[in-house]
Structure formats: structure tokens, C-alpha cells
Amino acid sequence: MSNEMRLFSVTNERPLAQKISEKLDVPLCEVDLQKFSDGEVKVNIGRSVRGMNCYVVQSMDANVNERIMEMLIMVDALKRASAASITLVIPYYGYSRQDRKARSREPITAKLIANLLQEAGATRLISVDLHAAQIQGFFDIPIDHVSAVPLLSDHLEEKYSNEDVVVVAPDHSGVVRARRVADKLHAPIAILNRKPRPNEREISSVIGEVKGKLAIVVDDIIDTAYRATTSCDKLLEEGAEKVVMCATHAVLAGQAAERLNESRISEIVLTDSIDIPEGKLDDKLTMITISDLLAQAIRGVQENKSLHPLF
Numbered sequence: 001m002s003n004e005m006r007l008f009s010v011t012n013e014r015p016l017a018q019k020i021s022e023k024l025d026v027p028l029c030e031v032d033l034q035k036f037s038d039g040e041v042k043v044n045i046g047r048s049v050r051g052m053n054c055y056v057v058q059s060m061d062a063n064v065n066e067r068i069m070e071m072l073i074m075v076d077a078l079k080r081a082s083a084a085s086i087t088l089v090i091p092y093y094g095y096s097r098q099d100r101k102a103r104s105r106e107p108i109t110a111k112l113i114a115n116l117l118q119e120a121g122a123t124r125l126i127s128v129d130l131h132a133a134q135i136q137g138f139f140d141i142p143i144d145h146v147s148a149v150p151l152l153s154d155h156l157e158e159k160y161s162n163e164d165v166v167v168v169a170p171d172h173s174g175v176v177r178a179r180r181v182a183d184k185l186h187a188p189i190a191i192l193n194r195k196p197r198p199n200e201r202e203i204s205s206v207i208g209e210v211k212g213k214l215a216i217v218v219d220d221i222i223d224t225a226y227r228a229t230t231s232c233d234k235l236l237e238e239g240a241e242k243v244v245m246c247a248t249h250a251v252l253a254g255q256a257a258e259r260l261n262e263s264r265i266s267e268i269v270l271t272d273s274i275d276i277p278e279g280k281l282d283d284k285l286t287m288i289t290i291s292d293l294l295a296q297a298i299r300g301v302q303e304n305k306s307l308h309p310l311f
Helices: 015-024 064-080 109-120 133-138 149-160 172-185 226-237 256-262 291-302
Strands: 005-009 031-035 041-045 053-057 085-090 124-128 143-146 165-169 189-194 203-207 214-222 242-250 267-271 285-288
Touching: 005 015, 015 053, 015 291, 041 064, 053 064, 053 291, 064 085, 064 109, 085 291, 109 133, 124 291, 133 143, 143 291, 149 172, 149 214, 149 242, 149 267, 149 285, 165 172, 172 189, 172 214, 189 226, 203 226, 214 226, 226 242, 226 256
Parallel strands: 005 053, 053 085, 085 124, 124 143, 165 189, 165 214, 214 242, 242 267, 267 285
Antiparallel strands: 031 041, 189 203
16 A cells, blocks of 8 residues: 555535644645536546545535535546545445335435445545444445544533433434443433334333433434434423433534524534534534544554554
8 A cells, every 4th residue: 555645625625624634744635626507516636646545535414415426526536547545534424314225115325325435436435423333334345434422422421420410312223322422421321212203203202210310312413403302302391400412413404503502402512523614503512523533544544553442
């Protein structure tokens, strides 16, 4: 493997990519990203990448379809420019929630995106807190699935170690994630029992004791914020003293930010896996950066070192 590397951010002015660049002491390479009048994307790389190991930082935010096309075109450009390897650093892997056929005639888009990335020419993937860990099996290229849960847990432990805490899974599928945080905080867990579709926003019961406790709801994604706000309302109704919400990925689509700002959630702990524009959330927000986590992952891949401590 070449000892030289290039670091890219497909979309200009991405704060996370800049932070990673600073921690690695490797400058971001110039990418000229243009669009034709119909929205068609054009990419031009400003420096030679021949024989280089290239790392492309691109998260998938609320404009997920646009981000995917930018990334695929960027990979194609690098491949045709004779890059030695192309590692995609995708903190938030879009389309990950459709990871199986739950009903007849449904797609598995998490697999579709994996196929597209590999076919375009990606040789490796680094991602953070996939919606479902089995998505790793959709790839035939190496994938490093690192976790921001320890970073979130460290903040919660430092701030709430003296509180009577219960860690809450917003539904049954989030129990494993909640258990990891609960073990760190030495706290019990509770589960919000949601009604099956199409009324999945309705919570029929709370499994576990939350009365008089600080309830910390642990999720992987906040999208519309309906699940976050309904979780808060139910927990307070059941006697919780206050509610803290934490998640890795803040998609914040539509009116999500307004819902969170107007909710009774005491603190919202998020990572910068997706850029949150300044002023979008009020003083409830605590931002945890994952730049060092990803910088360590990139350095480990570049230097052929184990990434075990990051899992």
C-alpha cells in the first residue's frame, strides 16, 4: 500500500471533514463541485491522485439522494484518475433503515447502496453506528464499523453520575444500544413498547421503572423527531423527573428542529456526524465531535494498524 494519502470532502465547507483534516495534519484536497442547470453533478479533482490512498468524507444528510450521487461521481473520478485505493468515510450511512423485507414487495435499499458504492469503485468503507450491524454483511469490501456510543456515554457519565438514572430504549429494536450505555452508567434500562405500524408513534406502555428518575433515551437517528418527542411525553407522563435524548445521527428533516426546541426534553446530546447549521437547535443541544474517532480510523487504515479499540 502506498504511504501517501489524499483527504477529500465532496461537498465544500463541511465542518467535520475540516476537523478530521486538522487532526490528521493532512490538508483537504481541492474538489471543484459544479451542477448543470438540471441538477446534474460534475466533479473535478484539483490535484493528482495517481497511486495515492484516497479518503472521501461524505455523510448523508436530509438531502440523501444528492449526497449519494455526489459520492458516486467522486468515486468514479478517483478511479479514473488511477487512485491506488478509495476509502469512503460515511459517518451516517443513508438508506440504512431499509435493511430487510418486513413486508411483501419491499426493497432492501441498504444492500442497493452497498452495491452502488462497490460498483463505482470504492475499496473500503468506514462508518459510524450503522442502523443495523448486519449491514456490514452487504459489502464484499472491508468495512470498519466504529461506534460513537462510548463518546456519548462518557458525556452522560460525567454530567449525570450523581443522578438516579434509567436508560431508555425508544423501541424493542434499540435495546442493545441502550444496554451499552446503561452498562457504562451502571443504570437499569426501560423499553418503550410501541404499537405496530401504522400507529408506531403511539406508545402503549413502558416496560421498566421510570418514576422519579432521570430518563436517558438512547437512539441512533433523529429524523422527524416524532419518536424523540413522543418518548419524552410518555416518560414524563409515567413519572420521570426529566428526559435527556441522545443519538449519533441528527438528520433533522422537515420540522424536526422546531419539534425538539418546543419539546420538554431537558438536553439533546448529538454528534457532528451530520452538520447541524448554527442556530437550528437552541441551548438544549450538546454537540459531541466524532472527528478524533474518524481520524484514528483513517490513520489506522493508512498505517495498517488494528482498529479494535474504536469498535
